[in-house]
Amino acid sequence: xxxxxxxxxxxxxxxxxxxxxxxxxxxxxxxxxxxxxxxxxxxxxxxxxxxxxxxxxxxxxxxxxxxxxxxxxxxxxxxxxxxxxxxxxxxxxxxxxxxxxxxxxxxxxxxxxxxxxxxxxxxxxxxxxxxxxxxxxxxxxxxxxxxxxxxxxxxxxxxxxxxxxxxxxxxxxxxxxxxxxxxxxxxxxxxxxxxxxxxxxxxxxxxxxxxxxxxxxx
Amino acid sequence: xxxxxxxxxxxxxxxxxxxxxxxxxxxxxxxxxxxxxxxxxxxxxxxxxxxxxxxxxxxxxxxxxxxxxxxxxxxxxxxxxxxxxxxxxxxxxxxxxxxxxxxxxxxxxxxxxxxxxxxxxxxxxxxxxxxxxxxxxxxxxxxxxxxxxxxxxxxxxxxxxxxxxxxxxxxxxxxxxxxxxxxxxxxxxxxxxxxxxxxxxxxxxxxxxxxxxxxxxxxxxxxxxxxxxxxxxxxxxxxxxxxxxxxxxxxxxxxxxxx
Amino acid sequence: xxxxxxxxxxxxxxxxxxxxxxxxxxxxxxxxxxxxxxxxxxxxxxxxxxxxxxxxxxxxxxxxxxxxxxxxxxxxxxxxxxxxxxxxxxxxxxxxxxxxxxxxxxxxxxxxxxxxxxxxxxxxxxxxxxxxxxxxxxxxxxxxxxxxxxxxxxxxxxxxxxxxxxxxxxxxxxxxxxxxxxxxxxxxxxxxxxxxxxxxxxxxxxxxxxxxxxxxxxxxx
Numbered sequence: 001x002x003x004x005x006x007x008x009x010x011x012x013x014x015x016x017x018x019x020x021x022x023x024x025x026x027x028x029x030x031x032x033x034x035x036x037x038x039x040x041x042x043x044x045x046x047x048x049x050x051x052x053x054x055x056x057x058x059x060x061x062x063x064x065x066x067x068x069x070x071x072x073x074x075x076x077x078x079x080x081x082x083x084x085x086x087x088x089x090x091x092x093x094x095x096x097x098x099x100x101x102x103x104x105x106x107x108x109x110x111x112x113x114x115x116x117x118x119x120x121x122x123x124x125x126x127x128x129x130x131x132x133x134x135x136x137x138x139x140x141x142x143x144x145x146x147x148x149x150x151x152x153x154x155x156x157x158x159x160x161x162x163x164x165x166x167x168x169x170x171x172x173x174x175x176x177x178x179x180x181x182x183x184x185x186x187x188x189x190x191x192x193x194x195x196x197x198x199x200x201x202x203x204x205x206x207x208x209x210x211x212x213x214x215x216x217x218x
Numbered sequence: 219x220x221x222x223x224x225x226x227x228x229x230x231x232x233x234x235x236x237x238x239x240x241x242x243x244x245x246x247x248x249x250x251x252x253x254x255x256x257x258x259x260x261x262x263x264x265x266x267x268x269x270x271x272x273x274x275x276x277x278x279x280x281x282x283x284x285x286x287x288x289x290x291x292x293x294x295x296x297x298x299x300x301x302x303x304x305x306x307x308x309x310x311x312x313x314x315x316x317x318x319x320x321x322x323x324x325x326x327x328x329x330x331x332x333x334x335x336x337x338x339x340x341x342x343x344x345x346x347x348x349x350x351x352x353x354x355x356x357x358x359x360x361x362x363x364x365x366x367x368x369x370x371x372x373x374x375x376x377x378x379x380x381x382x383x384x385x386x387x388x389x390x391x392x393x394x395x396x397x398x399x400x401x402x403x404x405x406x407x408x409x410x411x412x413x414x415x416x417x418x419x420x421x422x423x424x425x426x427x428x429x430x431x432x433x434x435x436x437x438x439x440x441x442x443x444x445x446x447x448x449x450x451x452x453x454x455x456x457x458x459x460x461x462x463x464x465x466x467x468x469x470x471x472x473x474x475x476x477x
Numbered sequence: 478x479x480x481x482x483x484x485x486x487x488x489x490x491x492x493x494x495x496x497x498x499x500x501x502x503x504x505x506x507x508x509x510x511x512x513x514x515x516x517x518x519x520x521x522x523x524x525x526x527x528x529x530x531x532x533x534x535x536x537x538x539x540x541x542x543x544x545x546x547x548x549x550x551x552x553x554x555x556x557x558x559x560x561x562x563x564x565x566x567x568x569x570x571x572x573x574x575x576x577x578x579x580x581x582x583x584x585x586x587x588x589x590x591x592x593x594x595x596x597x598x599x600x601x602x603x604x605x606x607x608x609x610x611x612x613x614x615x616x617x618x619x620x621x622x623x624x625x626x627x628x629x630x631x632x633x634x635x636x637x638x639x640x641x642x643x644x645x646x647x648x649x650x651x652x653x654x655x656x657x658x659x660x661x662x663x664x665x666x667x668x669x670x671x672x673x674x675x676x677x678x679x680x681x682x683x684x685x686x687x688x689x690x691x692x693x694x695x696x697x698x
Contacts, residue, residue, distance in 0.1 A: 061681075064681065065673065065674060065677045065678055065681060066670060066673050066674070066677075067635040067636070067638035067639075067673060069638045069639055069649065070638060070649070070666075070669060070670065070673060073649070073652070073653070073666065073669075074666050074670070077656060077662045077666065078662055078663060078666055081662055081663070156541065160541075160542070160543040160544075161543070162543075163543035163545045163546055164543075164545060164639070166545075167642065174545065174546070174549075181553070186557070187553045187554045187556070187557055188550075188554040188555070188557040188558065190554075191546065191549050191550040191553060191554040192550070192554065194546045194549070194550075195542050195546055195547070195550060198541065198542045198543055198546060199538065199541050199542050202540075202541035202542070203537060203541045206537060206540065206541055275601055276600075277597055277600065277601070299600075299603075300603040300604075300605060301603070303600065303601055303602065303603040304602075304603040307601070308601040310594060310597070310598060310601075312594050314592075314594050314595055314597070314598035315598075316595070316598070316599075316612075316613055316617075317617065318616045318617055318620065327602065327604075327612060328602035328603060328604070331604065331608050331612065332602060332603040332604055332605075332608070333603075376602070377601070377602075380602065380603065
């Protein structure tokens with residue numbers, strides 16, 4: 001049975017790889033946009049203006065409380081009607097995943113910045129460093145260390161969440177697998193393949209996150 | 219405190235050997251502790267004094283030698299130490315009251331759960347002890363509400379509620395703020411005066427001198443000297459002991475004295 | 478944007494039913510996950526060779542694969558082996574499989590946080606291993622683990638939104654059905670969003686309160 005399964009997978013590999021490229025493209029785009037957005041909003045969480053802080057908080061909570069899949073469907077179904085646009089599944093996916101990733105990242109960034117003891121700022125200033133020097137040499141390196149394990153963990157979660165895009169019509173690796181199943185009725189090997197595939201994508205990141213945590217314990 | 223010569227041997231350590239990996243921490247240590255005797259163990263850091271204490275209630279397994287309580291051998295590294303631990307109480311430097319229980323609950327845990335005594339009976343005893351150490355009104359307080367000295371006094375009482383025949387004190391004042399050290403030492407001194415068998419590891423030299431029946435000086439895992447306090451602190455028998463004491467009595471150095 | 482209020486009121490009972498199902502599913506998943514979390518840690522600490530590795534393998538496997546794939550595997554894949562579980566069963570199993578791994582980690586963190594010295598103090602009083610776990614280790618471990626466990630619970634409640642894909646009549650399933658049938662997109666999505674707000678908001682608020690109280694308590698520890 002295993003031989004047949006492997007043969008099946010090999011025969012359909014081009015299709016699956018095509019789907020995988022789609023999955024990875026969406027994941028990559030979302031990760032890049034999301035992490036960047038998260039840095040900006042993360043700093044906004046610490047703004048002196050309470051209006052900015054509140055806006056950031058509402059954004060964060062909105063994506064914390066409403067599940068991503070709900071947001072996906074809101075984007076995919078409501079935007080075309082609201083703005084009289086046609087929106088592809090891919091666009092909706094990247095939009096929502098970026099926004100969600102940005103929200104989660106902003107919380108990580110805020111956590112990283114606030115966990116640096118005030119004494120570090122004071123010591124830097126006492127040494128005569130300018131604000132730019134202070135941030136570049138002292139604060140940002142420390143913030144990145146505190147941020148990285150959680151950020152890597154977030155990337156893992158984003159890759160997993162990308163699997164949801166099949167539900168808004170994106171022809172990703174899950175959809176391709178489903179197409180093959182429709183044709184061949186061999187559900188088990190294909191879902192096993194997806195299982196292993198995502199594991200191969202995510203496990204190294206999980207290890208990386210653990211290694212980072214051990215390397216830079218807070 | 220009468221001389222130890224005529225008293226029964228309560229605890230005996232025979233040729234104790236203990237290693238941490240390849241490092242020998244206790245090397246052929248032999249010692250007899252008599253009933254009612256107060257033994258103070260002194261020595262530089264890393265000499266093995268805390269380890270020695272922890273071997274006495276099985277927290278550290280030994281690799282060689284014999285431990286006996288009233289002549290009966292103590293359990294080995296795989297044995298059941300519960301019975302022994304009810305007879306030999308221990309108080310730690312870091313106190314270790316259970317933070318999720320209040321004072322009286324901390325005190326009742328051992329007697330009620332381990333010794334299966336009736337709660338009402340233990341309550342009477344526990345309250346009496348709290349009264350004696352001046353903490354009767356703190357019965358329902360949680361450890362986080364107490365000062366370091368108060369917590370340590372509760373820890374001592376917690377061990378006493380099991381009615382042990384001997385008590386081990388592992389540097390119990392080393393982590394306390396200086397002004398709280400006295401209140402704890404006073405409790406220990408009182409126990410000594412009542413004739414309890416105590417084995418004390420401490421850095422408080424004045425206290426050691428006041429409470430000890432004899433001083434056991436250790437260095438590098440071996441017992442170097444055993445002397446009564448009057449001799450040890452004035453004119454120790456060994457040069458190593460003298461060097462150790464020099465570190466604690468801050469006398470200015472002469473030009474020719476080596477470090 | 479015009480809202481058809483009559484549509485909203487007409488389908489409120491449907492949403493109520495779906496919400497109850499979703500909450501029930503979430504609660505079942507939470508309970509299952511907690512059981513797995515406790516058993517997993519108990520097993521992990523047994524003096525059996527390979528126990529730790531087995532638990533670690535399970536945790537990594539469950540955490541590094543998407544719930545969607547896990548559910549598809551259970552619902553569409555297992556029938557090839559002759560196992561035909563209902564959508565609801567697969568949903569509970571899948572959520573428990575995933576949630577259990579998160580709970581194992583949270584409870585483990587709580588257990589690791591109990592100081593060795595606390596255990597020594599308990600041993601010095603003559604406590605048995607069982608008494609030690611019951612009176613000294615577990616109370617402290619669970620208190621430390623509580624924020625993580627609560628966060629996992631909220632996570633599981635949110636993840637229930639995916640189970641519609643395997644024919645479980647939950648909120649998502651209902652919403653998509655309504656949109657498909659009546660094209661009342663805004664109204665359906667509004668009800669959907671409200672339903673999730675209703676479900677998650679109280680839990681999220683309770684968690685925030687819990688975290689604040691624990692931090693306050695810790696200040697004076």
